Amino acid sequence: MQYPHTKAVRLSLLVLLICAAFAVVGGVTAQSSGEKVLTTGINQVGGDPETLDPNLAQASQELAVIQEMFPGLTVQDTATGDLKPGIASSWDVSADGKTYTYHLIQNIPWVHWNSQTNQVEQVKDSSGNPKYVTASDLVYSWQRVLDPKTASPYAYVPADFVVGGDDVENGKADPSTLAVKAVDDWTFQVTAPDAVSFIPNIDGLWPTDPVPQDAIEQYGDQWTEPGNMESYGPFVLSDWQHDASITLVKNPFWPGITTVPQPKLDKIVYTLLDPAGQFANFQAGTLDASAVPVEQIDAIKADATLSKEYYVGTSPCTYYVGFNVTQPVVSDVHLRRAISFAVDRQSIVDNVTKGGQVPAQWFARPGLLAAPTLDSNPDLGIKYDPDQAKSELTLALKDLGYSSAADVPAITLAYNDSSGHAAIMAAIQQQVKDTLGLNLQLSAREPTTYFSSLENGGSPQMWRAGWCQDYPDADDFDRVVFRSDSTQNNALFKSADFDKLVDQARAETDTAKRQALYAQAEDILVNQQAAIIPIYWYTTLELTKSNIERTYSVTGQEEYATWDIGS
Amino acid sequence: MAAFVVRRFLWMFLILFVLSIIVFALMHAVPGGPFDQEKPLPPATKAIMMEKYHLNEPVVNQYFDYIGDILLPRVTYGRVVPDSAFDYLINIPLPAAFGDQATIRWVNFGPTYKSRSLSVNDIFRQNLPVSFQLGVAALAVALAIGLPLGIIAALHRNTIYDYTGMGVAIFGVSVPVIILGPVLQYLVGVQWKLLPVTGWGDFEDMILPAFALGFAQSALIARLTRASLLQVMNEDFIRTARAKGLSERVVVLGHALKNSLIPVVTVLGPLFAALVTGTFVVEVIFGIPGMGRYFVTSVTGRDYPMIMATILLFAAFLVFMNIVVDIVYAWLDPRIRYD
Numbered sequence: 065m066q067y068p069h070t071k072a073v074r075l076s077l078l079v080l081l082i083c084a085a086f087a088v089v090g091g092v093t094a095q096s097s098g099e100k101v102l103t104t105g106i107n108q109v110g111g112d113p114e115t116l117d118p119n120l121a122q123a124s125q126e127l128a129v130i131q132e133m134f135p136g137l138t139v140q141d142t143a144t145g146d147l148k149p150g151i152a153s154s155w156d157v158s159a160d161g162k163t164y165t166y167h168l169i170q171n172i173p174w175v176h177w178n179s180q181t182n183q184v185e186q187v188k189d190s191s192g193n194p195k196y197v198t199a200s201d202l203v204y205s206w207q208r209v210l211d212p213k214t215a216s217p218y219a220y221v222p223a224d225f226v227v228g229g230d231d232v233e234n235g236k237a238d239p240s241t242l243a244v245k246a247v248d249d250w251t252f253q254v255t256a257p258d259a260v261s262f263i264p265n266i267d268g269l270w271p272t273d274p275v276p277q278d279a280i281e282q283y284g285d286q287w288t289e290p291g292n293m294e295s296y297g298p299f300v301l302s303d304w305q306h307d308a309s310i311t312l313v314k315n316p317f318w319p320g321i322t323t324v325p326q327p328k329l330d331k332i333v334y335t336l337l338d339p340a341g342q343f344a345n346f347q348a349g350t351l352d353a354s355a356v357p358v359e360q361i362d363a364i365k366a367d368a369t370l371s372k373e374y375y376v377g378t379s380p381c382t383y384y385v386g387f388n389v390t391q392p393v394v395s396d397v398h399l400r401r402a403i404s405f406a407v408d409r410q411s412i413v414d415n416v417t418k419g420g421q422v423p424a425q426w427f428a429r430p431g432l433l434a435a436p437t438l439d440s441n442p443d444l445g446i447k448y449d450p451d452q453a454k455s456e457l458t459l460a461l462k463d464l465g466y467s468s469a470a471d472v473p474a475i476t477l478a479y480n481d482s483s484g485h486a487a488i489m490a491a492i493q494q495q496v497k498d499t500l501g502l503n504l505q506l507s508a509r510e511p512t513t514y515f516s517s518l519e520n521g522g523s524p525q526m527w528r529a530g531w532c533q534d535y536p537d538a539d540d541f542d543r544v545v546f547r548s549d550s551t552q553n554n555a556l557f558k559s560a561d562f563d564k565l566v567d568q569a570r571a572e573t574d575t576a577k578r579q580a581l582y583a584q585a586e587d588i589l590v591n592q593q594a595a596i597i598p599i600y601w602y603t604t605l606e607l608t609k610s611n612i613e614r615t616y617s618v619t620g621q622e623e624y625a626t627w628d629i630g631s
Numbered sequence: 632m633a634a635f636v637v638r639r640f641l642w643m644f645l646i647l648f649v650l651s652i653i654v655f656a657l658m659h660a661v662p663g664g665p666f667d668q669e670k671p672l673p674p675a676t677k678a679i680m681m682e683k684y685h686l687n688e689p690v691v692n693q694y695f696d697y698i699g700d701i702l703l704p705r706v707t708y709g710r711v712v713p714d715s716a717f718d719y720l721i722n723i724p725l726p727a728a729f730g731d732q733a734t735i736r737w738v739n740f741g742p743t744y745k746s747r748s749l750s751v752n753d754i755f756r757q758n759l760p761v762s763f764q765l766g767v768a769a770l771a772v773a774l775a776i777g778l779p780l781g782i783i784a785a786l787h788r789n790t791i792y793d794y795t796g797m798g799v800a801i802f803g804v805s806v807p808v809i810i811l812g813p814v815l816q817y818l819v820g821v822q823w824k825l826l827p828v829t830g831w832g833d834f835e836d837m838i839l840p841a842f843a844l845g846f847a848q849s850a851l852i853a854r855l856t857r858a859s860l861l862q863v864m865n866e867d868f869i870r871t872a873r874a875k876g877l878s879e880r881v882v883v884l885g886h887a888l889k890n891s892l893i894p895v896v897t898v899l900g901p902l903f904a905a906l907v908t909g910t911f912v913v914e915v916i917f918g919i920p921g922m923g924r925y926f927v928t929s930v931t932g933r934d935y936p937m938i939m940a941t942i943l944l945f946a947a948f949l950v951f952m953n954i955v956v957d958i959v960y961a962w963l964d965p966r967i968r969y970d
Contacts, residue, residue: 114746115746115747115748220672220675281712283713285713285714285748289748307757336918341917344816344817345829348827513661518671530669531670551671551673
């Protein structure tokens with residue numbers, strides 16, 4: 065062997081050189097162009113959204129992007145939460161209230177991104193004519209979403225609102241038997257099994273947005289990739305770096321409607337980052353809008369600049385702790401009420417979550433259509449009341465045959481493990497101990513194991529959960545989750561009175577009357593029966609740079625078509 | 632030597648095969664499934680999702696389907712519509728005589744339940760090169776810092792150089808990347824604005840994560856190098872080298888260092904396998920689209936094909952690197968021979 069050491073020396077020198085190169089290179093290249101580019105984040109620890117296919121989407125991160133490309137028949141005004149026309153300019157209802165006929169805006173073209181020309185182009189049919197969004201695209205979408213072959217996790221929502229929906233979803237009938245019809249190119253008709261006043265809300269949801277049959281048949285699972293994807297809304301998918309970023313560009317062919325105008329932004333770049341990463345970029349100036357890491361809230365509020373860029377919006381979700389009303393001790397209604405009265409929601413919101421959440425008195429979040437509001441029902445539901453908690457405890461101990469609270473065996477409170485939930489659960493445990501002397505045993509569980517354990521009546525004595533809207537109506541909370549026969553009813557709460565009220569409210573068309581019915585139902589659920597402990601109504605926390613001219617959404621989803629970037 | 636390598640490779644496939652059975656059985660035994668989520672799906676919908684991925688079939692059948700899709704080639708005809716459940720790594724078009732667009736397709740790791748458009752193979756194609764680059768860069772950082780530190784510390788034992796070097800090493804081992812990452816990000820990215828805070832694509836994106844990842848490993852390498860070099864410096868052949876009148880530089884770099892690298896190489900093998908297959912924490916902190924996150928999210932999400940893929944990938948790298956390490960031993964130390 066000839067001087068092998070010289071090789072080793074050379075190798076180490078090379079390694080050192082590489083290291084030096086690392087040290088020398090630096091400096092961020094600032095991007096500047098005439099384009100208005102909004103850089104924002106999507107909260108992702110797990111990487112990509114699962115899909116950008118409207119028929120398959122279910123998570124809010126996916127919907128944030130999808131709604132910019134596929135506005136619905138009807139849309140929820142992000143500023144007020146009210147229902148507004150979307151790509152249907154108007155609609156009629158049949159006399160029996162079951163058949164809705166939508167009149168589509170004519171000549172909204174299908175577009176796609178051409179990566180060769182770097183431009184948004186109209187989609188042409190085989191004879192070279194532009195393709196427009198027509199009623200048959202809607203028929204196709206309804207049939208596709210409910211077809212079990214599509215395996216849409218969200219099909220169950222539209223399934224309840226179209227004749228034949230359940231049979232098609234369960235494979236008992238062909239998708240062509242659905243009661244959806246293209247009367248002509250610009251007239252779409254759908255018939256529901258029941259006359260329900262909020263049908264236009266359902267029909268405007270993303271799972272049944274028009275989708276492009278030709279692109280789906282040609283590209284299969286990859287039709288949602290840039291270039292393949294055909295859409296029609298204010299923005300078009302131009303780039304998707306999986307697990308890293310999604311870029312949408314302005315669609316110049318979008319005609320603009322009142323709630324979704326022609327965009328002022330040229331481009332939106334979503335970076336897939338957890339809130340801490342977004343916040344770091346926001347501080348470095350590389351993101352215009354960012355989510356807020358919980359641990360930074362105090363620092364942000366204390367900072368002169370950041371506090372002005374900080375915004376607390378509402379989010380249509382409720383955080384709660386459920387009981388399993390069939391389990392030992394918590395089967396006693398007085399004990400459940402005692403525990404619920406002992407939870408100081410304001411203190412949790414002020415000292416633990418800190419994100420401006422609203423202490424919840426009931427389940428269906430105010431702001432949903434027909435949900436009771438705090439203005440009209442300030443004392444509805446349940447609130448922190450240590451005195452009442454103690455008197456309920458006395459009754460409970462008598463029922464259960466214990467002489468003191470210390471004799472009651474520890475009650476299990478299970479939750480899906482995360483630092484945020486752990487802090488809230490510990491606060492509840494402490495408050496119940498301090499007020500009542502009852503012991504709660506916290507049980508942190510691996511999330512997937514935890515969620516699967518809640519089903520089929522297997523929920524522990526107490527369990528945490530959150531519920532967010534599918535559609536903006538109290539029906540989606542009270543009836544969908546807690547009706548006696550609901551598969552989501554992990555409290556195993558059964559009340560004929562409650563069922564009657566939510567059924568009545570569903571069929572009623574007058575919103576004020578519906579609100580009153582839901583108020584009564586809520587009173588049974590959270591107060592009289594105390595099947596769940598509502599903790600707080602969610603907020604979304606955002607930071608936006610001061611040069612961003614933005615609207616503020618109450619729906620939990622931003623409409624970027626209304627945003628602009630100032631100087 | 633050749634026989635040794637061939638034998639080891641055959642063992643590698645046997646190990647992977649046995650491992651695949653164990654992991655498949657274990658992951659299906661864990662409670663919860665891919666469609667258990669905070670917002671529960673109605674039972675009918677869940678059943679449809681289970682059926683789509685054949686999760687309603689007996690686990691044994693699922694295993695044979697899975698392993699069959701990887702090992703057995705198949706032939707397709709006509710245009711194939713992209714389907715994330717049927718995505719093959721190897722696609723060989725056949726001459727027209729075999730039929731319309733006949734293609735041999737081989738090695739399908741299946742769909743991932745957490746993406747409706749991508750397959751496990753897509754994620755390999757897109758994310759593995761990213762993790763590989765980051766891993767190699769981190770290893771370069773680890774060696775560039777660790778080796779010189781260890782050598783200097785050993786040659787100047789019990790001096791200020793030794794204490795400083797080993798102090799740095801202990802700091803590196805003690806500060807986890809979950810702390811070092813955000814601190815670097817804050818100082819270099821946010822405060823001084825020298826480097827991008829997050830992202831991937833340019834060389835400068837690589838610097839902070841490679842340093843964060845490599846620094847802790849450099850500490851390990853420094854300590855190993857120091858200890859090993861100290862031992863080797865007491866060996867007879869070093870005395871011989873000095874007696875021949877060789878300069879101290881040649882004695883250390885030419886004779887001692889190579890021999891002292893054996894323990895370092897021993898850890899470098901597995902370390903390389905761990906680094907190039909991705910690191911969850913660094914990827915999440917720095918927003919890097921690598922493989923590392925899938926090692927964690929596949930398990931929490933019960934994404935069965937992805938669990939299998941990540942574990943088999945890591946195992947394959949690990950076994951392969953151990954073979955490489957064994958070969959390098961023979962080069963480093965003439966006393967080691969494989970016959």
